[in-house]
Amino acid sequence: xxxxxxxxxxxxxxxxxxxxxxxxxxxxxxxxxxxxxxxxxxxxxxxxxxxxxxxxxxxxxxxxxxxxxxxxxxxxxxxxxxxxxxxxxxxxxxxxxxxxxxxxxxxxxxxxxxxxxxxxxxxxxxxxxxxxxxxxxxxxxxxxxxxxxxxxxxxxxxxxxxxxxxxxxxxxxxxxxxxxxxxxxxxxxxxxxxxxxxxxxxxxxxxxxxxxxxxxxxxxxxxxxxxxxxxxxxxxxxxxxxxxxxxxxxx
DNA sequence: ATGGTTGTTCCACAA
Numbered sequence: 001x002x003x004x005x006x007x008x009x010x011x012x013x014x015x016x017x018x019x020x021x022x023x024x025x026x027x028x029x030x031x032x033x034x035x036x037x038x039x040x041x042x043x044x045x046x047x048x049x050x051x052x053x054x055x056x057x058x059x060x061x062x063x064x065x066x067x068x069x070x071x072x073x074x075x076x077x078x079x080x081x082x083x084x085x086x087x088x089x090x091x092x093x094x095x096x097x098x099x100x101x102x103x104x105x106x107x108x109x110x111x112x113x114x115x116x117x118x119x120x121x122x123x124x125x126x127x128x129x130x131x132x133x134x135x136x137x138x139x140x141x142x143x144x145x146x147x148x149x150x151x152x153x154x155x156x157x158x159x160x161x162x163x164x165x166x167x168x169x170x171x172x173x174x175x176x177x178x179x180x181x182x183x184x185x186x187x188x189x190x191x192x193x194x195x196x197x198x199x200x201x202x203x204x205x206x207x208x209x210x211x212x213x214x215x216x217x218x219x220x221x222x223x224x225x226x227x228x229x230x231x232x233x234x235x236x237x238x239x240x241x242x243x244x245x246x247x248x249x250x251x
Numbered sequence: 252a253t254g255g256t257t258g259t260t261c262c263a264c265a266a
Contacts, residue, residue, distance in 0.1 A: 009257075009258070009266085010257090010258055010259075012258095013257085013258060013259090034258095034266090036258070036259070056259090057258090057259055057260070057264095057265090058259085058264090058265070058266095102265075102266060104265090104266080142266095197255085197256075197266085198255085198256035198257050198266090199254075199255040199256045199257090200254070200255045200256085201255080202255090202256095240257095241256085241257075241266080
Protein backbone atom coordinates (compact mmCIF):
# COMPACT_ATOMS: atom_id res chain seq x y z
CA UNK A 1 0.00 0.00 0.00
CA UNK A 2 1.47 3.28 -1.16
CA UNK A 3 0.55 6.48 0.68
CA UNK A 4 1.78 10.02 0.08
CA UNK A 5 1.54 13.42 1.71
CA UNK A 6 1.71 16.54 -0.45
CA UNK A 7 1.22 20.20 0.51
CA UNK A 8 -0.04 21.48 -2.85
CA UNK A 9 -0.34 25.20 -1.96
CA UNK A 10 -3.77 25.54 -3.65
CA UNK A 11 -5.33 22.46 -5.24
CA UNK A 12 -6.85 24.56 -8.03
CA UNK A 13 -3.56 26.25 -8.97
CA UNK A 14 -1.81 22.87 -8.77
CA UNK A 15 -4.42 20.69 -10.50
CA UNK A 16 -2.50 19.96 -13.75
CA UNK A 17 0.72 19.19 -11.82
CA UNK A 18 -1.20 17.10 -9.26
CA UNK A 19 -2.99 15.01 -11.90
CA UNK A 20 0.28 14.39 -13.76
CA UNK A 21 2.00 13.35 -10.53
CA UNK A 22 -0.86 10.99 -9.51
CA UNK A 23 -0.60 9.35 -12.92
CA UNK A 24 3.17 8.92 -12.60
CA UNK A 25 3.50 7.97 -8.93
CA UNK A 26 0.37 5.76 -8.71
CA UNK A 27 -0.27 6.13 -4.96
CA UNK A 28 -3.24 4.40 -3.28
CA UNK A 29 -3.84 7.18 -0.73
CA UNK A 30 -2.82 10.86 -0.83
CA UNK A 31 -2.96 13.36 2.04
CA UNK A 32 -3.21 16.91 0.69
CA UNK A 33 -2.66 20.13 2.62
CA UNK A 34 -3.24 23.81 1.84
CA UNK A 35 -5.96 23.05 -0.68
CA UNK A 36 -7.11 26.69 -0.22
CA UNK A 37 -10.69 26.01 -1.28
CA UNK A 38 -14.01 25.46 0.44
CA UNK A 39 -15.12 21.84 0.86
CA UNK A 40 -17.80 22.22 -1.83
CA UNK A 41 -15.35 23.73 -4.30
CA UNK A 42 -12.93 20.79 -4.31
CA UNK A 43 -12.28 19.74 -7.92
CA UNK A 44 -13.72 16.59 -9.50
CA UNK A 45 -11.07 13.88 -9.13
CA UNK A 46 -12.26 11.16 -11.49
CA UNK A 47 -12.41 7.74 -9.81
CA UNK A 48 -10.75 8.84 -6.54
CA UNK A 49 -12.71 8.68 -3.30
CA UNK A 50 -12.29 12.08 -1.64
CA UNK A 51 -12.61 13.25 1.96
CA UNK A 52 -12.37 17.03 2.15
CA UNK A 53 -12.18 19.59 4.96
CA UNK A 54 -11.72 22.95 3.31
CA UNK A 55 -12.21 26.64 3.84
CA UNK A 56 -12.00 29.80 1.76
CA UNK A 57 -8.56 31.25 0.90
CA UNK A 58 -6.38 29.53 3.52
CA UNK A 59 -5.49 26.09 4.88
CA UNK A 60 -7.71 23.09 4.02
CA UNK A 61 -6.91 19.36 3.97
CA UNK A 62 -8.15 16.46 1.86
CA UNK A 63 -7.55 12.73 1.50
CA UNK A 64 -7.74 10.94 -1.86
CA UNK A 65 -8.14 7.17 -1.82
CA UNK A 66 -8.49 4.43 -4.42
CA UNK A 67 -10.72 2.58 -1.93
CA UNK A 68 -13.61 4.05 0.11
CA UNK A 69 -12.72 6.59 2.80
CA UNK A 70 -14.91 7.35 5.83
CA UNK A 71 -14.46 10.65 7.68
CA UNK A 72 -14.10 10.13 11.44
CA UNK A 73 -13.44 13.75 12.48
CA UNK A 74 -12.53 17.16 11.10
CA UNK A 75 -11.92 18.70 14.51
CA UNK A 76 -8.86 18.46 16.75
CA UNK A 77 -8.86 21.76 18.66
CA UNK A 78 -12.46 22.55 19.71
CA UNK A 79 -14.01 25.38 17.66
CA UNK A 80 -10.85 25.76 15.55
CA UNK A 81 -11.82 28.21 12.78
CA UNK A 82 -8.93 26.93 10.63
CA UNK A 83 -9.36 23.75 8.53
CA UNK A 84 -6.22 21.83 9.43
CA UNK A 85 -7.30 18.36 10.57
CA UNK A 86 -8.92 15.38 8.87
CA UNK A 87 -9.16 11.95 10.48
CA UNK A 88 -10.48 9.15 8.33
CA UNK A 89 -10.67 5.38 8.13
CA UNK A 90 -9.41 3.56 5.06
CA UNK A 91 -9.64 -0.22 5.26
CA UNK A 92 -8.51 -1.05 8.79
CA UNK A 93 -6.24 1.98 9.20
CA UNK A 94 -6.98 5.36 10.76
CA UNK A 95 -5.36 7.97 8.51
CA UNK A 96 -4.85 11.44 9.99
CA UNK A 97 -4.06 14.35 7.67
CA UNK A 98 -2.60 17.43 9.41
CA UNK A 99 -1.63 20.92 8.39
CA UNK A 100 0.04 22.12 11.57
CA UNK A 101 0.01 25.92 12.07
CA UNK A 102 3.17 27.68 10.89
CA UNK A 103 3.46 29.66 14.14
CA UNK A 104 5.32 32.71 12.83
CA UNK A 105 5.80 35.34 13.98
CA UNK A 106 6.58 33.89 17.40
CA UNK A 107 5.92 37.23 19.13
CA UNK A 108 2.16 37.19 18.52
CA UNK A 109 -0.70 34.76 19.16
CA UNK A 110 0.27 32.50 16.24
CA UNK A 111 3.02 30.71 18.14
CA UNK A 112 0.96 29.73 21.23
CA UNK A 113 -1.78 28.60 18.81
CA UNK A 114 0.73 26.27 17.15
CA UNK A 115 1.84 24.86 20.50
CA UNK A 116 -1.79 24.37 21.66
CA UNK A 117 -2.53 22.62 18.37
CA UNK A 118 0.44 20.26 18.78
CA UNK A 119 -0.59 19.57 22.38
CA UNK A 120 -4.05 18.55 21.14
CA UNK A 121 -2.46 16.27 18.54
CA UNK A 122 -0.36 14.68 21.30
CA UNK A 123 -3.48 14.05 23.39
CA UNK A 124 -5.30 12.52 20.39
CA UNK A 125 -2.32 10.25 19.66
CA UNK A 126 -2.30 9.09 23.30
CA UNK A 127 -5.97 8.06 23.06
CA UNK A 128 -5.44 6.16 19.80
CA UNK A 129 -2.38 4.39 21.20
CA UNK A 130 -4.33 3.39 24.31
CA UNK A 131 -7.10 2.00 22.09
CA UNK A 132 -4.41 0.15 20.08
CA UNK A 133 -5.86 1.59 16.90
CA UNK A 134 -3.50 1.12 13.92
CA UNK A 135 -2.97 4.69 12.72
CA UNK A 136 -0.66 7.08 10.99
CA UNK A 137 -0.37 10.85 11.00
CA UNK A 138 0.87 12.47 7.82
CA UNK A 139 1.14 16.00 6.59
CA UNK A 140 2.85 19.34 6.82
CA UNK A 141 3.94 19.51 10.46
CA UNK A 142 5.78 22.83 10.05
CA UNK A 143 8.47 21.29 12.28
CA UNK A 144 12.19 20.91 11.51
CA UNK A 145 12.93 18.03 13.93
CA UNK A 146 16.74 18.29 14.04
CA UNK A 147 19.66 20.34 12.68
CA UNK A 148 20.23 17.72 9.96
CA UNK A 149 16.75 18.53 8.64
CA UNK A 150 17.73 21.97 7.35
CA UNK A 151 20.45 23.44 5.18
CA UNK A 152 21.55 26.13 7.62
CA UNK A 153 20.40 25.65 11.23
CA UNK A 154 21.69 29.08 12.28
CA UNK A 155 19.29 30.75 9.86
CA UNK A 156 16.34 28.96 11.53
CA UNK A 157 17.16 29.81 15.14
CA UNK A 158 14.20 31.60 16.64
CA UNK A 159 11.86 30.57 13.83
CA UNK A 160 8.61 28.87 14.89
CA UNK A 161 9.52 25.81 12.78
CA UNK A 162 12.72 25.23 14.76
CA UNK A 163 12.10 26.76 18.18
CA UNK A 164 12.95 24.44 21.10
CA UNK A 165 9.29 24.46 22.22
CA UNK A 166 8.22 23.26 18.76
CA UNK A 167 10.83 20.51 18.54
CA UNK A 168 9.98 19.44 22.10
CA UNK A 169 6.40 18.77 20.95
CA UNK A 170 7.72 16.68 18.07
CA UNK A 171 9.93 14.65 20.36
CA UNK A 172 7.03 14.13 22.78
CA UNK A 173 5.03 12.61 19.92
CA UNK A 174 7.94 10.36 19.00
CA UNK A 175 8.49 9.32 22.60
CA UNK A 176 4.88 8.13 22.82
CA UNK A 177 6.09 5.37 20.52
CA UNK A 178 5.32 6.87 17.12
CA UNK A 179 7.93 6.32 14.41
CA UNK A 180 9.22 9.09 12.13
CA UNK A 181 9.02 6.86 9.05
CA UNK A 182 11.58 8.72 6.95
CA UNK A 183 14.19 9.09 9.70
CA UNK A 184 13.71 5.50 10.89
CA UNK A 185 14.85 4.23 7.50
CA UNK A 186 17.41 6.98 6.70
CA UNK A 187 19.02 7.68 10.10
CA UNK A 188 21.78 10.05 9.04
CA UNK A 189 20.72 11.26 5.59
CA UNK A 190 21.22 15.00 5.10
CA UNK A 191 19.73 17.20 2.39
CA UNK A 192 16.52 15.17 2.69
CA UNK A 193 14.16 18.09 2.28
CA UNK A 194 10.46 18.34 1.48
CA UNK A 195 10.15 22.15 1.21
CA UNK A 196 12.14 24.82 -0.58
CA UNK A 197 11.00 28.45 -0.39
CA UNK A 198 9.98 30.18 -3.60
CA UNK A 199 12.28 33.06 -2.66
CA UNK A 200 15.99 33.72 -3.11
CA UNK A 201 16.66 30.68 -5.34
CA UNK A 202 16.15 28.25 -2.45
CA UNK A 203 15.40 25.31 -4.78
CA UNK A 204 18.41 25.97 -7.03
CA UNK A 205 20.69 26.24 -3.98
CA UNK A 206 19.05 23.24 -2.25
CA UNK A 207 18.30 25.50 0.69
CA UNK A 208 15.47 23.34 1.97
CA UNK A 209 13.91 21.92 5.13
CA UNK A 210 12.28 18.62 6.09
CA UNK A 211 8.88 19.56 7.53
CA UNK A 212 6.49 17.05 5.89
CA UNK A 213 6.36 13.81 7.85
CA UNK A 214 4.69 10.47 8.46
CA UNK A 215 4.38 9.35 12.09
CA UNK A 216 3.41 5.68 12.49
CA UNK A 217 1.74 3.82 15.33
CA UNK A 218 3.54 0.63 16.39
CA UNK A 219 1.23 -1.64 14.36
CA UNK A 220 1.86 0.38 11.20
CA UNK A 221 5.59 0.78 11.89
CA UNK A 222 5.83 -3.02 11.90
CA UNK A 223 4.55 -2.93 8.28
CA UNK A 224 6.97 -0.19 7.13
CA UNK A 225 8.63 -0.98 3.80
CA UNK A 226 9.97 2.36 2.53
CA UNK A 227 9.66 6.10 2.94
CA UNK A 228 11.10 8.37 0.25
CA UNK A 229 10.98 11.96 -0.92
CA UNK A 230 9.91 12.44 -4.54
CA UNK A 231 11.78 15.59 -5.54
CA UNK A 232 10.56 15.63 -9.15
CA UNK A 233 7.37 17.68 -8.64
CA UNK A 234 9.32 20.56 -7.03
CA UNK A 235 11.36 20.98 -10.23
CA UNK A 236 8.34 21.37 -12.52
CA UNK A 237 6.87 24.61 -13.82
CA UNK A 238 4.12 25.98 -11.57
CA UNK A 239 5.40 23.79 -8.70
CA UNK A 240 4.22 23.86 -5.11
CA UNK A 241 6.91 24.94 -2.64
CA UNK A 242 6.59 21.44 -1.09
CA UNK A 243 7.25 18.05 -2.70
CA UNK A 244 5.58 14.69 -1.89
CA UNK A 245 6.76 12.28 0.79
CA UNK A 246 5.88 8.68 -0.11
CA UNK A 247 5.28 5.86 2.36
CA UNK A 248 5.01 2.18 1.50
CA UNK A 249 3.56 -0.25 4.03
CA UNK A 250 2.89 -3.97 3.72
CA UNK A 251 -0.74 -4.65 2.75
C1' DA B 252 20.51 42.70 7.51
C1' DT B 253 17.69 42.64 3.54
C1' DG B 254 15.20 40.84 -0.12
C1' DG B 255 13.75 37.47 -2.68
C1' DT B 256 8.20 34.53 -4.68
C1' DT B 257 3.60 32.55 -4.92
C1' DG B 258 -1.58 32.23 -4.13
C1' DT B 259 -5.84 34.33 -3.04
C1' DT B 260 -8.18 38.25 -3.13
C1' DC B 261 -9.19 42.86 -3.84
C1' DC B 262 -4.62 44.72 -1.60
C1' DA B 263 -2.85 42.99 2.25
C1' DC B 264 -1.88 38.64 4.33
C1' DA B 265 0.03 34.12 4.84
C1' DA B 266 3.74 31.25 3.92
